[in-house]
Amino acid sequence: xxxxxxxxxxxxxxxxxxxxxxxxxxxxxxxxxxxxxxxxxxxxxxxxxxxxxxxxxxxxxxxxxxxxxxxxxxxxxxxxxxxxxxxxxxxxxxxxxxxxxxxxxxxxxxxxxxxxxxxxxxxxxxxxxxxxxxxxxxxxxxxxxxxxxxxxxxxxxxxxxxxxxxxxxxxxxxxxxxxxxxxxxxxxxxxxxxxxxxxxxxxxxxxxxxxxxxxxxxxxxxxxxxxxxxxxxxxxxxxxxxxxxxxxxxxxxxxxxxxxxxxxxxxxxxxxxxxxxxxxxxxxxxxxxxxxxxxxxxxxxxxxxxxxxxxxxxxxxxxxxxxxxxxxxxxxxxxxxxxxxxxxxxxxxxxxxxxxxxxxxxxxxxxxxxxxxxxxxxxxxxxxxxxxxxxxxxxxxxxxxxxxxxxxxxxxxxxxxxxxxxxxxxxxxxxxxxxxxxxxxxxxxxxxxxxxxxxxxxxxxxx
Amino acid sequence: xxxxxxxxxxxxxxxxxxxxxxxxxxxxxxxxxxxxxxxxxxxxxxxxxxxxxxxxxxxxxxxxxxxxxxxxxxxxxxxxxxxxxxxxxxxxxxxxxxxxxxxxxxxxxxxxxxxxxxxxxxxxxxxxxxxxxxxxxxxxxxxxxxxxxxxxxxxxxxxxxxxxxxxxxxxxxxxxxxxxxxxxxxxxxxxxxxxxxxxxxxxxxxxxxxxxxxxxxxxxxxxxxxxxxxxxxxxxxxxxxxxxxxxxxxxxxxxxxxxxxxxxxxxxxxxxxxxxxxxxxxxxxxxxxxxxxxxxxxxxxxxxxxxxxxxxxxxxxxxxxxxxxxxxxxxxxxxxxxxxxxxxxxxxxxxxxxxxxxxxxxxxxxxxxxxxxxxxxxxxxxxxxxxxxxxxxxxxxxxxxxxxxxxxxxxxxxxxxxxxxxxxxxxxxxxxxxxxxxxxxxxxxxxxxxxxxxxxxxxxxxx
Numbered sequence: 001x002x003x004x005x006x007x008x009x010x011x012x013x014x015x016x017x018x019x020x021x022x023x024x025x026x027x028x029x030x031x032x033x034x035x036x037x038x039x040x041x042x043x044x045x046x047x048x049x050x051x052x053x054x055x056x057x058x059x060x061x062x063x064x065x066x067x068x069x070x071x072x073x074x075x076x077x078x079x080x081x082x083x084x085x086x087x088x089x090x091x092x093x094x095x096x097x098x099x100x101x102x103x104x105x106x107x108x109x110x111x112x113x114x115x116x117x118x119x120x121x122x123x124x125x126x127x128x129x130x131x132x133x134x135x136x137x138x139x140x141x142x143x144x145x146x147x148x149x150x151x152x153x154x155x156x157x158x159x160x161x162x163x164x165x166x167x168x169x170x171x172x173x174x175x176x177x178x179x180x181x182x183x184x185x186x187x188x189x190x191x192x193x194x195x196x197x198x199x200x201x202x203x204x205x206x207x208x209x210x211x212x213x214x215x216x217x218x219x220x221x222x223x224x225x226x227x228x229x230x231x232x233x234x235x236x237x238x239x240x241x242x243x244x245x246x247x248x249x250x251x252x253x254x255x256x257x258x259x260x261x262x263x264x265x266x267x268x269x270x271x272x273x274x275x276x277x278x279x280x281x282x283x284x285x286x287x288x289x290x291x292x293x294x295x296x297x298x299x300x301x302x303x304x305x306x307x308x309x310x311x312x313x314x315x316x317x318x319x320x321x322x323x324x325x326x327x328x329x330x331x332x333x334x335x336x337x338x339x340x341x342x343x344x345x346x347x348x349x350x351x352x353x354x355x356x357x358x359x360x361x362x363x364x365x366x367x368x369x370x371x372x373x374x375x376x377x378x379x380x381x382x383x384x385x386x387x388x389x390x391x392x393x394x395x396x397x398x399x400x401x402x403x404x405x406x407x408x409x410x411x412x413x414x415x416x417x418x419x420x421x422x423x424x425x426x427x428x429x430x431x432x433x434x435x436x437x438x439x440x441x442x443x444x445x446x447x448x449x450x451x452x453x454x455x456x457x458x459x460x461x462x463x
Numbered sequence: 464x465x466x467x468x469x470x471x472x473x474x475x476x477x478x479x480x481x482x483x484x485x486x487x488x489x490x491x492x493x494x495x496x497x498x499x500x501x502x503x504x505x506x507x508x509x510x511x512x513x514x515x516x517x518x519x520x521x522x523x524x525x526x527x528x529x530x531x532x533x534x535x536x537x538x539x540x541x542x543x544x545x546x547x548x549x550x551x552x553x554x555x556x557x558x559x560x561x562x563x564x565x566x567x568x569x570x571x572x573x574x575x576x577x578x579x580x581x582x583x584x585x586x587x588x589x590x591x592x593x594x595x596x597x598x599x600x601x602x603x604x605x606x607x608x609x610x611x612x613x614x615x616x617x618x619x620x621x622x623x624x625x626x627x628x629x630x631x632x633x634x635x636x637x638x639x640x641x642x643x644x645x646x647x648x649x650x651x652x653x654x655x656x657x658x659x660x661x662x663x664x665x666x667x668x669x670x671x672x673x674x675x676x677x678x679x680x681x682x683x684x685x686x687x688x689x690x691x692x693x694x695x696x697x698x699x700x701x702x703x704x705x706x707x708x709x710x711x712x713x714x715x716x717x718x719x720x721x722x723x724x725x726x727x728x729x730x731x732x733x734x735x736x737x738x739x740x741x742x743x744x745x746x747x748x749x750x751x752x753x754x755x756x757x758x759x760x761x762x763x764x765x766x767x768x769x770x771x772x773x774x775x776x777x778x779x780x781x782x783x784x785x786x787x788x789x790x791x792x793x794x795x796x797x798x799x800x801x802x803x804x805x806x807x808x809x810x811x812x813x814x815x816x817x818x819x820x821x822x823x824x825x826x827x828x829x830x831x832x833x834x835x836x837x838x839x840x841x842x843x844x845x846x847x848x849x850x851x852x853x854x855x856x857x858x859x860x861x862x863x864x865x866x867x868x869x870x871x872x873x874x875x876x877x878x879x880x881x882x883x884x885x886x887x888x889x890x891x892x893x894x895x896x897x898x899x900x901x902x903x904x905x906x907x908x909x910x911x912x913x914x915x916x917x918x919x920x921x922x923x924x925x926x
Binding site for chain 1: 588667668670694713714717720721724725728753754755793795796812814815819820821822823829830832835838842846847848849850851852853854856858860919920921922923926
């Protein structure tokens with residue numbers, strides 16, 4: 001099938017149908033109305049608006065979300081604003097019949113699910129562009145920009161791009177994914193015109209990529225100088241000092257490029273469908289056979305905001321990987337997971353689970369003065385020392401060779417850079433390589449099994 | 464004890480006593496006389512002389528050796544000379560009541576043991592210096608030079624130096640040792656005056672070392688330019704284009720330097736005594752515990768000349784080490800051994816005996832054209848591929864992980880650079896890691912156990 005045909009078919013996957021659209025519209029209107037009534041007399045509140053994909057009509061099927069923004073006067077203090085948004089958000093969600101959850105990005109907001117629609121109640125300051133006080137202050141301007149620039153036919157192009165990215169596992173700017181935000185997909189569509197033209201452009205990307213829609217900068221070099229280390233730089237039309245793609249990791253960008261190439265070569269609807277294929281524990285044990293998997297599992301005493309726990313886990317994952325490398329294990333791959341409730345898991349694939357009993361240790365050249373210190377230190381303590389190429393060598397006996405025990409010791413000794421807020425959990429975590437013991441402790445529900453299956457298959461979903 | 468006292472005591476170890484000297488003199492005289500009679504009418508023979516340590520009176524206790532040189536006219540062809548020396552040598556040894564053994568260095572000679580004295584019957588051409596035809600032609604000039612330069616008291620200094628080197632395992636220019644020749648110890652004594660002064664000089668050596676007794680060269684740089692890669696360069700007083708120390712390996716030189724340092728710091732007679740300390744098979748198994756030892760053992764169908772088999776084994780040892788490294792095993796140490804009869808053994812100490820079941824394999828950056836070939840090649844064949852830092856990676860399944868089996872396969876496939884003359888033996892050799900099986904096959908006599916014990920202790924004898 002030609003790409004155009006596939007894109008047409010894919011639209012049925014990503015685009016809400018009339019009924020869904022109608023229901024969504026009703027719920028959002030209701031929420032917005034209730035929010036405005038609630039906020040009417042609230043001190044500091046100057047406006048209530050609908051933002052995000054709901055406002056731009058770019059939301060995709062299965063991801064019905066509406067961001068209700070409460071705008072505050074810039075005179076309002078941050079404490080005041082945070083206090084008010086929590087109160088207002090909670091009240092609103094409750095009034096709509098939902099269960100309010102307090103969330104954090106770099107600011108608190110309240111989330112609730114009403115008839116299958118996720119409603120986020122978010123605060124921002126009403127300020128002029130580039131006089132931002134908080135991170136959310138730009139959002140209303142983003143909405144306005146996209147509505148202005150996106151032609152009527154292009155909303156479906158955005159939906160296709162989002163659906164493609166969801167299917168390929170690169171959608172979402174949150175720490176868990178480090179992929180493409182909704183706003184970013186909209187800007188890409190504005191830049192390239194359509195879903196297919198975006199994909200065609202991406203297929204030949206060689207990072208770093210620079211997109212400066214409003215032509216704020218004289219040259220690509222200027223941009224690269226300013227946003228070093230970013231593989232994808234999309235200048236925010238609303239704020240020239242901001243990279244809209246700052247959250248996109250090199251890995252997710254590469255996966256998107258690769259998926260674009262492959263899709264153009266062999267167009268298929270499977271790029272839009274993420275089918276994990278019924279994970280079973282027995283299959284996962286089979287996948288893990290003969291491989292060196294080390295995991296760290298623990299349960300939180302109480303749930304943490306999504307972005308907080310993901311951030312802490314990712315940082316800890318990196319710290320543990322560094323510790324393992326320091327202990328002379330090679331970390332092939334690693335991943336963090338949480339059910340976003342209480343269960344947390346870090347998984348590492350290593351070159352081995354045990355060090356050799358003896359390790360080669362190079363000493364100084366024998367003509368150096370410290371050669372004798374080396375001799376005195378090592379004689380009788382290892383195998384050797386012997387002389388080769390004018391240097392001393394010994395085989396050092398490794399007392400503890402198990403990766404599991406060595407890592408546990410490092411963690412207990414406080415020598416691993418793990419998120420401080422999780423330190424007490426890591427101290428009592430299950431550190432092991434046997435996945436059966438993990439299942440015993442953590443259960444074998446679908447989400448965990450899905451994560452493990454993806455980790456062990458070690459392929460992006462579109463491959 | 465002071466070094467001088469130790470040296471005095473050591474002299475009793477290395478210097479033959481009156482009785483031994485007398486007996487040695489008698490045997491050598493008898494051999495020389497018989498040789499002269501035998502050679503009197505032999506075609507091409509122009510002289511018969513005593514050479515080596517016997518002629519210079521520098522032989523050490525326990526190493527009573529006499530080199531009888533048959534000098535040929537330069538008109539004699541090499542074939543003729545080789546034929547004659549084998550005939551004459553065989554006849555001579557038989558006449559003296561010994562059992563003649565045909566030996567090879569780069570030339571054939573005949574060896575026999577007469578009443579505990581090793582008699583070598585060697586051919587040379589009588590030529591002017593630097594008109595050398597064969598490698599042995601220089602020897603008579605060496606003898607003459609040393610006799611002329613060595614003062615009467617200095618022969619015992621040579622004996623001490625030889626004894627020290629024997630005790631420290633660095634004496635002998637043969638391939639088995641790659642250490643210091645007798646002639647080299649004599650030149651060192653001439654250069655530094657005494658045993659202790661040689662040791663003192665050596666203790667501060669930092670290779671490369673240049674010794675040019677006759678001042679043939681203008682500068683050290685000229686010498687280094689000419690004899691690159693040699694860590695010790697001793698210009699032959701009899702032939703300025705030859706390095707007397709060419710056979711000395713970096714390892715043996717370093718061991719000598721180290722032994723000199725340590726002896727000066729803590730003088731002891733143990734530097735002159737090589738005591739292997741009663742090796743027992745059970746002790747050797749204990750030493751090998753938890754270490755990754757791989758060995759190759761075979762028996763020759765028939766004995767080979769000493770230098771030939773050692774050379775072949777050393778070359779094969781190197782070839783196998785390279786093959787093992789290619790197979791991704793790290794070779795910590797390696798050694799060859801033969802009883803100089805039929806049994807041959809190569810031993811390797813490795814970082815591991817098994818590869819991991821999966822190995823990381825780096826693919827191309829995903830934006831390169833060949834990235835898709837990589838994908839097609841690997842999809843479904845390994846774990847992954849996944850994308851990291853813009854590149855593909857896969858975990859490649861390793862079908863065969865055992866070092867033993869992998870090496871055997873390489874050898875049988877002809878992909879290991881082993882000495883051609885040993886190829887048929889390697890094809891059927893015992894390749895294993897279990898030393899018990901070696902003992903079963905090769906027996907557990909003292910020489911083999913001694914070698915294994917030294918290998919496993921991995922220390923020069925003086926440490």
